[in-house]
Amino acid sequence: MFGISFSELLLVGLVALLVLGPERLPGAARTAGLWIGRLKRSFNAIKQEVEREIGADEIRRQLHNEHILSLEQEARKILSPVQEPAKPVEPVAEHSIAPTPVADATPVTPAPTVPTPTEPAPAPVASPAPHDPTLPPRAP
Template sequence: MFDMGFGELLLIAVVGLLVIGPERLPGTIRTISLWLGRFRRSFNEIRSEIEREVGADEIRRQLHNEQVMASLKESEKNLQSALESTTKTTNDALQQIGNSIMPPEANATDKEDELGGTEITEPAPTDHSEKLNDEQRRD
């Protein structure tokens, strides 16, 4: 933890023996060991609490994101249904307009009778190259 080697620990023990004395040294070592143990436990508890808080924050963010996504999906469904109803209404209106502009099928057959029942056809294509050849021969 403090990155101390055996030689350093031996030096601390010798200084402690000289300063504290041989009678009180075992009790002092025991007390220091207890304090170090408490310090380690406190440090580990603080670390685990911070990790839990960070995890809780991540969970809160994830829940918030899921709520936002759910509201977006609900909005998408609402917009989709509104679009479908608008499309249906528009198509119905266009169909009604088309029916009012175009005559019914019975009127269409009457108009064919008025035209004499003839169909309008396109004129047959002509071969312009033959005409050009005839004109060139004449010249």
């Protein structure tokens, strides 16, 4: 893990034996083991939490992408009838349009009009518009 060889571990053990003595060395080793165990457990818990978060983020991303894809599919379904090209108009056959036959070749004269007396039309009576205070006064 840290690149510590057996000879280095043996050297650390001998220094600990000399510093702590044979009476306190087993208690110190037990305490060191407990602390190392706690550190490993906390690192593993942090590692699992990070992996869960990464997995949750990945799941959220996949759900978001699926939601976007479903929205795009619905939009395509809605817009597909609108975007279909119009059917081509069939050309009109030339023989289907024929000139209208003339029943009688005699000219039609309009009926004589009777002159009606013309009276001058009454002048329209304008209703007085409300006076705008920003305009100059009107003459009566």
